[in-house]
Amino acid sequence: MKKLGRVYLVGAGPGDPDLLTVKAARIISKADVVVFDRLVSAEILALVPKTTRMIPVGKAPKCHPLPQREINRILIHEAAEGRTVARLKGGDPFIFGRGSEEARALAAAGLCVENVPGITAAQGCSATTGVPLTHRGLATGVRYVTGHCRHDRPLDLDWEGLADPDTTLVIYMGAANIAQIASRLADSGLTPKTPVLAVNNATTPSERHLVSDLATIAKDAAAAEFSGPVLFIVGRVVHLYAAVPQCTLPTCFVPFPAHQVDAHV
Numbered sequence: 170m171k172k173l174g175r176v177y178l179v180g181a182g183p184g185d186p187d188l189l190t191v192k193a194a195r196i197i198s199k200a201d202v203v204v205f206d207r208l209v210s211a212e213i214l215a216l217v218p219k220t221t222r223m224i225p226v227g228k229a230p231k232c233h234p235l236p237q238r239e240i241n242r243i244l245i246h247e248a249a250e251g252r253t254v255a256r257l258k259g260g261d262p263f264i265f266g267r268g269s270e271e272a273r274a275l276a277a278a279g280l281c282v283e284n285v286p287g288i289t290a291a292q293g294c295s296a297t298t299g300v301p302l303t304h305r306g307l308a309t310g311v312r313y314v315t316g317h318c319r320h321d322r323p324l325d326l327d328w329e330g331l332a333d334p335d336t337t338l339v340i341y342m343g344a345a346n347i348a349q350i351a352s353r354l355a356d357s358g359l360t361p362k363t364p365v366l367a368v369n370n371a372t373t374p375s376e377r378h379l380v381s382d383l384a385t386i387a388k389d390a391a392a393a394e395f396s397g398p399v400l401f402i403v404g405r406v407v408h409l410y411a412a413v414p415q416c417t418l419p420t421c422f423v424p425f426p427a428h429q430v431d432a433h434v
């Protein structure tokens with residue numbers, strides 16, 4: 170009987186290859202096939218041995234060249250042929266990464282899956298900007314929230330529940346809907362002066378930061394003309410931006426001056 174392969178669902182982190190886990194680096198160096206997403210950085214892909222087969226399955230916003238069922242089919246086919254597959258995803262596979270859908274499809278096909286966590290964009294952005302996601306006196310908790318609904322349906326979030334000044338909101342995939350997100354949060358009770366940090370291409374050489382607030386983030390983000398992924402951090406912790414100088418600041422950053430970051434600390 171043919172020996173089945175195995176699929177590793179591997180988190181590649183936010184971009185910086187030094188943020189790969191040791192386990193992720195070992196798996197991508199030994200896999201027979203690497204099936205990778207659009208947000209996996211070129212520097213990380215360069216770590217894959219030249220002899221390894223590479224299959225791009227990247228999805229871009231509003232452009233899904235490969236439907237999820239086709240990605241599942243590729244993973245099942247490769248593993249059923251006895252190969253070791255590294256399914257490489259940006260950040261962490263289980264945070265807005267559809268890793269659990271792929272794991273379920275593989276398990277249903279009788280295949281073995283191992284999950285390898287990665288550093289999610291929220292953690293990468295927090296570390297590189299020096300903005301903590303919780304801080305005594307500023308935020309007692311943090312919520313990771315999607316800023317985009319499937320099939321581009323209108324965002325239907327629990328705005329009242331999200332508008333809690335003691336909680337940091339981290340908004341993934343929110344660039345296209347930031348005007349709506351900001352106004353709904355303000356309408357639901359957050360002060361329009363609530364600070365917002367946008368981080369673009371975090372942990373890569375093209376990283377950029379923008380400090381704004383709920384009232385002006387939509388206008389400021391549009392003017393910034395970001396290219397590449399953007400994450401928004403909303404809440405009082407953003408007052409700590411630049412409070413502690415970062416030793417690893419990228420050379421290209423801060424397109425706009427930070428608003429009064431010391432005043433509220």
Ligand SMILES: C[S@@+](CC[C@H](N)C(=O)[O-])C[C@H]1O[C@@H](n2cnc3c(N)ncnc32)[C@H](O)[C@@H]1O
Binds near residue numbers: 342370371
């Ligand atoms: C489909 S989600 C994937 C999230 C990923 N699984 C993770 O754990 O980070 C894509 C969103 O993650 C955020 N993101 C991913 N990488 C990023 C980066 N390097 N800088 C800023 N935001 C990033 C952006 O909000 C982007 O729209």
